[in-house]
Amino acid sequence: MAQPDRLERVTDLLLALLDASRPLSLREIAEQVPGYPGGHDARRQAFERDKRLLRDEGVPVLTVAIDAEEQVGYRVDPDAYYLPDLGLEPDEQAALNLAVAGVHLGEPIGREALTKLGMGGRWPRRGAPLPLVDLPMVDGLPALPVLFDAIRSGATVGFSYRGEPRSVDAAGIRFRGGHWYVVGLDRHRAEARTFRVDRIDGLPEVGAAGSSELPDGFDIDAAFDRDPWHFGSGDAVEVDVAVDRSEASRVVTELGPDAVVEHTDGGGVVVRLVVTDVEALISWVLDFLDHAEVLRPDAVRAAVVARLEAFVSSGGPV
Amino acid sequence: MSASLDTAARLRRLLAILTWLAQEGEAPIDEVAARFDLTPSALVAELEMAACCGVPPYSPDQLLEILVTDDAASTRVGTMLARPRRLSPREGLGLAASARALLAVPGSDVDGSLSRALAKLDRALGQGAIEVELDAPDRLDAVRAAMESGERLAISYYTASTDQTGERIVTPRRLFASEGHWYVDAWCEVAGGIRRFRVDRIGSASGAGPASPEVLAEPLADDGAADSSGRGSLGAFVPGPDSRRVRIAIGPSMAWLLETIPSARVVEEDGRVLWEVFVGGDAWLERLLLRLGPDVEVVAPLEDRALAPDAARRILARYR
Numbered sequence: 209m210a211q212p213d214r215l216e217r218v219t220d221l222l223l224a225l226l227d228a229s230r231p232l233s234l235r236e237i238a239e240q241v242p243g244y245p246g247g248h249d250a251r252r253q254a255f256e257r258d259k260r261l262l263r264d265e266g267v268p269v270l271t272v273a274i275d276a277e278e279q280v281g282y283r284v285d286p287d288a289y290y291l292p293d294l295g296l297e298p299d300e301q302a303a304l305n306l307a308v309a310g311v312h313l314g315e316p317i318g319r320e321a322l323t324k325l326g327m328g329g330r331w332p333r334r335g336a337p338l339p340l341v342d343l344p345m346v347d348g349l350p351a352l353p354v355l356f357d358a359i360r361s362g363a364t365v366g367f368s369y370r371g372e373p374r375s376v377d378a379a380g381i382r383f384r385g386g387h388w389y390v391v392g393l394d395r396h397r398a399e400a401r402t403f404r405v406d407r408i409d410g411l412p413e414v415g416a417a418g419s420s421e422l423p424d425g426f427d428i429d430a431a432f433d434r435d436p437w438h439f440g441s442g443d444a445v446e447v448d449v450a451v452d453r454s455e456a457s458r459v460v461t462e463l464g465p466d467a468v469v470e471h472t473d474g475g476g477v478v479v480r481l482v483v484t485d486v487e488a489l490i491s492w493v494l495d496f497l498d499h500a501e502v503l504r505p506d507a508v509r510a511a512v513v514a515r516l517e518a519f520v521s522s523g524g525p526v
Numbered sequence: 527m528s529a530s531l532d533t534a535a536r537l538r539r540l541l542a543i544l545t546w547l548a549q550e551g552e553a554p555i556d557e558v559a560a561r562f563d564l565t566p567s568a569l570v571a572e573l574e575m576a577a578c579c580g581v582p583p584y585s586p587d588q589l590l591e592i593l594v595t596d597d598a599a600s601t602r603v604g605t606m607l608a609r610p611r612r613l614s615p616r617e618g619l620g621l622a623a624s625a626r627a628l629l630a631v632p633g634s635d636v637d638g639s640l641s642r643a644l645a646k647l648d649r650a651l652g653q654g655a656i657e658v659e660l661d662a663p664d665r666l667d668a669v670r671a672a673m674e675s676g677e678r679l680a681i682s683y684y685t686a687s688t689d690q691t692g693e694r695i696v697t698p699r700r701l702f703a704s705e706g707h708w709y710v711d712a713w714c715e716v717a718g719g720i721r722r723f724r725v726d727r728i729g730s731a732s733g734a735g736p737a738s739p740e741v742l743a744e745p746l747a748d749d750g751a752a753d754s755s756g757r758g759s760l761g762a763f764v765p766g767p768d769s770r771r772v773r774i775a776i777g778p779s780m781a782w783l784l785e786t787i788p789s790a791r792v793v794e795e796d797g798r799v800l801w802e803v804f805v806g807g808d809a810w811l812e813r814l815l816l817r818l819g820p821d822v823e824v825v826a827p828l829e830d831r832a833l834a835p836d837a838a839r840r841i842l843a844r845y846r
Contacts, residue, residue, distance in 0.1 A: 214533045216575055219540070219607070224581040226606055240581040261534050266614055291610045291650060300643035307628040307640060308621065317620030324611040326549045328542030329561035338634060339670065341627045341660065342704035345620065356622075357615035359655045383623070383658040386706030428657075494816040497809060497837060501844045513845050518820035519838035 217243035218258050222267065226289065231272040231281025294325065305331045310338045313345040343383065351408045355390050356381060362422075364395070364415035367408045376401070377420040380428040391432045393422055400431035447483045447508050452476045452499040459500075478503065486511055540576055541611075543569075544592070544601055548608035552600035570594055576607070618651045626658040631703070632666060660703050663726035669710050673698040676737050679712075682729040685807060691729065692716075697737040700746055701725075713741040720744060769804045772811060773825040776801065780818050787814075800825055812837040 220241040224232065234255055238244045244251045259282070262269050268288045274281035296304070305327060308318035322328060345352060351367070358365045359378050366375050378392035388405040451459045453475030460468060463479055470478035483489045490512055493500050502509045531539070543562050547553060559569040577592040593600045601608050613621065625644045628634050635641055665681075672679045679698065684691045696712035699720065703709070708725035775798060776784070784790040789804040805811045815822050815834035824831045 213575060215536045215540070216579060218533055218537055219576060219579040220581050222537075223579060223606055227581065261537070265534055265538060266611070289611060291612045293610060294646045294650060296643055296646055297639070299637065299639040300646070303635070303640035304621070304625060304643050304647075307624040311624040311627045313620050313624065315620075317616050318624040321613050321617035321621035323538075323542045324545070324613055324617065326545035326608075326610055328546050329558075330563075338628070339631050339708075340700070340702040341631065342702060343623055343627055343658070344705075345623060353615040353619045356619040356655060360615070360618075360651065381656045383627070383656075384706070385659075386704075491817050494841070495813050497812060497816075498841045498844055509845065513842065515820070516838040516842045516845075519816065520835050520842070522820045522835065 214243075214258075217241060218261060221255075221258050222262060222284070225262075225267075225269060225282060225284040226286055228283045231270070231274050231283045233274060233276050233278040233281050235278060237282065291325070296325070301327050302331070306338060311341045311343055313343055315345075344386075345388075349388060349405055351405055351410075351412055352381070352388060354412050354414060355405065358412070358414045358420075361414075361417040362420045363417050364419045364421075365392075365412040366415070367412040368410065369403055369408055371409075374401075374403070376403070377422040379422055379426050379431070381405075382428070382432055384432075389432065391428050393426065395421075400426075402431070402433040443484070445483050445486070445505065445508065447481050447489060447505065448478055448503040449481065449493060450476060450478050450501045450503050451496065455496050455499045483508070490515055536572070539564075540572055541607060543572070544576070544605070544608040545610060547599060547601045548605060552598055554598050555594075556597070558599055569599075573599055579607075613651070619656065622647060622651050622656050623658060626656055627660065627703075630658050630660040632662050633670070661706065661708060661726065663708055663728075665728040665731045666701075666708055666725055668731040669698050669725055669728070670701055672731075672733070673701055673710070676742055678734040678737050679731045680734040681723075681731045683723060684727045684729060695734055696721075696723070697741045699742070699744070711746055713737075713744060720746060769806045770827075771802055772805045772827065772830055773800045773802050774815075774818075775799075775823040775825055776818055777821055780822070783814075783818060795825065798825075805830075808833060 220243070221237065224237060224240045232240075234252065237255065238251055244254055259269055267284060270283055270285060272281050272283065273279060304322060308322055309331070311318065355365060355378055357363075359380065364375060364377050366373065368374070375395040376390070376392045377395065378390050380391050382389045382391060389402050390405055390408075391400070391402050393399070394401040448469065450472065456475060456477045459479060460477060463481075467479040467481065468477045469480045472478065481489065486508055489502075489508070493502055493512060494515075502512050539562060543558065546561075547558065555566050555569060558564075559566045562569070564572070573592050573594050577594070591601055591605060622644075625640060625647065629640055629644065668679065671677075677697075678695055680693065680695050682691055682693055695715040696710075698710045698712045700711040701708065702711075710723050710725055711720055712723060713719070714721040773793065773795065781801075784801045784803070787803055790801055793800050793802045803811075803814070811830060812833050815824070816837060822834070824833070
């Protein structure tokens with residue numbers, strides 16, 4: 209072969225690093241892996257490029273101090289590289305493939321995962337088209353995989369939420385009503401809290417593995433709270449909202465029957481909400497146009513009126 | 527040949543082929559090549575190159591044992607380059623979320639194989655760390671059955687944007703969940719085109735006979751399903767039953783709200799940056815404007831300028 213194939217060198221390098229029972233120096237690597245240039249600098253440069261390629265491909269290449277002339281050695285820990293065999297049967301593999309084909313995450317990460325598990329390439333399509341599901345995930349939600357990994361490794365996470373620093377032992381991630389939430393124990397408040405992932409500022413900081421002090425038996429689903437007016441940090445206020453018959457069933461479906469404090473004569477309902485974010489509540493109420501009305505307390509009622517009057521005065525001549 | 531791919535992409539592909547092949551044991555060259563988008567000769571060249579790889583002391587795990595005959599290729603499970611690899615957090619999340627999401631679709635796991643796969647995944651990725659909930663509106667099953675059997679449906683449909691209910695004959699073509707709601711893209715005989723309907727606003731649905739082959743062949747905008755890479759989005763805008771374009775001006779602090787609307791796009795008019803949205807009806811635009819706040823300005827059409835103040839007056843009447 210006139211031109212040595214770099215893929216062959218990289219493949220050999222991967223095999224050598226995986227097979228090494230102790231970290232290998234670059235000199236030892238070059239003795240085993242054919243294709244590295246002879247000169248010291250050129251060899252170092254070529255190796256660094258190959259190492260970067262492997263790391264970019266997700267291979268955990270470790271750099272370790274060794275007791276030798278070159279001082280650093282390299283290896284790949286097989287336990288960090290391989291997944292224990294999941295033992296997936298053919299029908300289970302096919303089901304996962306359907307899931308990955310039918311769920312849109314914005315990036316082909318599900319497909320990449322299947323490839324690593326030995327389910328790469330094209331899968332023949334069978335049967336009737338399945339419904340498709342759009343899950344906004346990777347685009348614009350960089351915090352999500354960080355939180356997922358923190359849960360997996362039992363690490364406390366720190367993040368800024370609406371300008372406030374939070375320290376949270378995350379328990380689970382939930383998707384509901386078009387949004388992603390993380391549920392966990394807020395350390396400062398010593399209370400279960402729910403956070404909307406798209407409202408987290410920047411990337412969460414992940415603590416050491418096992419630093420989470422989540423109590424055994426923490427009930428994620430009991431702690432999961434998704435109502436937008438709970439996401440503020442203001443004092444909790446009980447707000448009663450009257451909803452007309454035309455929108456009553458939608459509201460009861462959304463809030464659950466326990467929120468209903470009164471059934472009105474015309475078929476409408478009065479619901480009671482615990483609100484910590486009045487702006488979010490006003491936005492929610494205005495979405496019903498004139499089919500809903502804040503009854504009490506007066507302060508919240510006045511805030512709705514003020515917002516509406518601003519529209520009337522901005523409207524110019526009628 | 528694979529000259530167009532860089533080394534990293536070739537390594538990725540080689541590992542993908544070997545990991546898959548190890549599970550199959552043996553597969554015809556043509557099938558492997560088609561599966562991984564290679565010509566048969568390019569595939570054989572890559573595999574023969576890989577079969578030569580290996581470094582001293584050539585432990586048994588390392589030897590690739592790739593066998594390439596005239597028409598078939600095989601390798602062995604347990605070989606170093608052919609074993610399943612750990613997933614990155616993004617990949618693990620993506621796979622678990624995809625499986626959870628499909629499982630949340632009513633009727634999608636009739637034989638339970640997805641649940642079993644997920645149980646095995648959970649052991650590796652963490653139990654219960656992620657759950658996906660999707661709505662199950664009443665008419666979902668009816669719409670899905672009609673789509674699968676190529677039938678027309680007579681529906682009553684509540685259009686929230688105009689606050690009216692009407693009767694329509696539709697042919698469901700694509701069913702999907704997005705932003706917490708189920709939608710169906712369907713040929714609408716009233717509109718004479720593909721329109722998007724929210725399934726939870728379909729009041730009643732009954733069979734109305736087989737669909738016409740022309741309607742079933744009508745192309746859909748941005749058919750995400752055809753894209754096996756997992757890219758693509760269902761958010762591509764399909765107009766609602768009756769829609770118009772409206773241009774509005776807002777401050778930058780409220781732009782995030784418009785960015786959540788699939789149809790919204792930025793346009794320039796007389797040197798001003800404006801947002802253009804497709805509006806299905808007055809009530810929808812009223813809701814949007816009220817949420818955007820009193821500083822919003824409707825630029826065109828002029829007759830829509832009175833909408834938000836009128837809606838505000840109407841709501842205020844309840845408070846007086």
